[in-house]
Amino acid sequence: MGVRVGQRVGLGVDLGIGEAVAEGVGVVGAVSVGAGVRGVVERVDGVVPEGAEVREYRRLKGLLEDYGHTMPAGSRERLEAEVAGLEAVGAAYRERVTVRVRLDNGLVLEGVDEGVFVVDVGNGAS
Numbered sequence: 001m002g003v004r005v006g007q008r009v010g011l012g013v014d015l016g017i018g019e020a021v022a023e024g025v026g027v028v029g030a031v032s033v034g035a036g037v038r039g040v041v042e043r044v045d046g047v048v049p050e051g052a053e054v055r056e057y058r059r060l061k062g063l064l065e066d067y068g069h070t071m072p073a074g075s076r077e078r079l080e081a082e083v084a085g086l087e088a089v090g091a092a093y094r095e096r097v098t099v100r101v102r103l104d105n106g107l108v109l110e111g112v113d114e115g116v117f118v119v120d121v122g123n124g125a126s
Helices: 052-070 073-095
Strands: 008-011 015-022 026-033 038-045 098-103 108-113 117-119
Touching: 038 108, 052 073
Parallel strands: none
Antiparallel strands: 008 038, 008 117, 015 026, 038 098, 098 108
């Protein structure tokens, strides 16, 4: 998704946080934050810089997806082999970007995958 620091986001899914424990009783339930709760991105972690190999992977993969069906078999197979050779680089780049988000209700979510958030366009913020 590519969120930025200061950007408004909303939870796109219900997020289970943990168990609710009452003193002397034990576990009495679960704590969750519901989808739709909004907040502000305070920090973006885990961003893998896009190096030359990642750019090459994206370029070749795009070529294969867009024009592979029109290529001669030999050329397509060579391109597929090149893409396969760079697949690990591409996967590492896509693997995980985590964020710290301060929700409007005061809760702070730390180290949460950016994929669980949606950009909040309802308030006009970008």
